Each structure stands twice: as structure tokens, then as C-alpha cells.
Amino acid sequence: MSVLVNVNGRISDGASAAISVFDHGFLYGEGVYETMRTYNGEPFLFDRHMQRLRASAGMILLDVPDSDNDFLQRCLETMAAAGLGNKRSEGFDEAYVRILHTRGIGDLSYDPAATPIPSVVIIVKPLPLTPESQFQHGVKVCMVDVIRNHPQSVNPLIKSNNLLNNALCMQQALRKGGVEGVFRNYRGELSECSQSNLFIVTHGVVRTPPLDAGLLAGITRGFVFELGAAAGVTVEEAVLNDSDLFGADEAFFTSTTKELMPIVQVDDRTIGNGKPGPVTRNLLGDYRRRANEMTTTVVR
């Protein structure tokens, strides 16, 4: 199983994939991206990811001329070339699929006119497996003192290639022994994590910071609202502070690759009874069941 990269339609192995140093994605972080994964060999919630990619691009005034179907075909071609996403193959692996859409190649200038043609890169590799023990026992996360980007600087709603704020958050969390870092916003409220959204559960009610706390509208986050509605569990947005998290019965973070990950420790504080709680476990079970149901069994 290999890592393959599709650069503007040309597929090559990970080591030889190349893009110009004059691409403004490289020079300025000017671009947007999506991370997807497959279930049953099929990119999950592809349409929602495309919708968000277009919304992100719109917020930096970046044109996305290709259709959703163009993107899908490129992803499927690259997956097929990597031996992923094909249900007929032995020992079939799920795929990690990352689409990057940058401003493109041009002179050293912030003027978008310098870069008339965007670059599209698709990275496909076997989905890195998260140990099941983490889902069973939960994980530690850490509060960080890096503040989430102010919405009027680089708005966290933009899933942008400019990820320094996120990288600094994760670096600090890793140094403190956590698997994820929890950001506060400029007002001191909880916002999200370096690469996931944050949820807490108190007296059976699930709460997550509102979008205007400055965070990415996670696809998994959105799906949790739907799962809650279907299961009769209240899931709502609420301004949250440190004490809400420390005093929660349960907590979890969500992302495409980590699904719903139970949090049992924040820095040196135990959350709830130190074990993944029933609401989190049920929602994770529902998530996996729905993801499985929603991916067809069409053989490509």
C-alpha cells in the first residue's frame, strides 16, 4: 500500500510528487484543503466536504473552477492507483484522502492576478489507524496558551493551508503529554482543538462551542447534531469556559479521522469518573453504524 499524490492530474508516488516553490500555497499558505476518509472504500460525506472547500475558498476569494464530480473522479483515480478503495482487493485498507486547492503558481506578489490558475493536489494513503484502546479508555488532552485565531484575522471557519496556529497548539499539547490541545479564543472561552472540535456532556446534555467562538464548522461536529436528534439526545451550542470542561461528566473531540474520541483527562484533571461515559460511547457507536450504512457496497 503506497502513498500516491495527484498534482494537477498527474499521479506519482509520494517521494517524487512535486509542486513549484512559486506556488502561493507554499509561499504564503494561500490555499484551502479538506481531509476525508473512506468507509467501505467510499469517501464519507464527500458532498459536505466539497461544500466546505468551496466556502473556505470563497472566504479567501479563491476560484474553484472544477466541479464536485471532477474532484471525486480525481480522488477515485488516485485511490485506485494506490490500491485503496477497491473492495475486491485482499486485506482492503480504508483510505485517507486530502485535497489541497491553492492559489497556484505566480510571481512573488499578494495580488491574486499573479496566479491565474489554481493548483489541485490530492494526497491518498492508507488511513492511519487510531488504536482502538484509545476509544475504549479515552485520552488526555491539554489546555494550551496559544489563542485561537481571532475571526477577523485568519478566520478559523476557513479550512486554510495556513496552519501555524494549529501546529503551535499541537506542539504544546504534545510537550505536555496530550494527544490534542484545547484552544481558548481571544475572549478566554473554549473554542476547539488543534485538529478537532470539542464537546462536553453534563447531565446527559451535549454541548459544544458556537461557531462565533472562532472554530471550524467540523463535518463530524455537524453529524453529531444529527446523531443526537435521531437518538433523542440534546446536542446544543453553548459558550463554554474552562470550568465547564473540568466539571463535565464526559468530554470528547470529533474529527473525520478520529471520529468521536473520549477525553478522560485534561492536563492533570480527571474528567467524570476517568472513563469514557455512556453518552459518548453511544454516540460513537451510532456514528460508526451510520457511516457504515451510508457507504454503499458498490464494487468499482
Ligand SMILES: Cc1ncc(COP(=O)(O)O)c(C=O)c1O
Ligand atoms: C481546527 C480543526 N477543527 C475541527 C476539525 C474537525 O473537522 P472535521 O470533523 O470536518 O474533520 C479539524 C479537522 O481537521 C480541524 O483542523
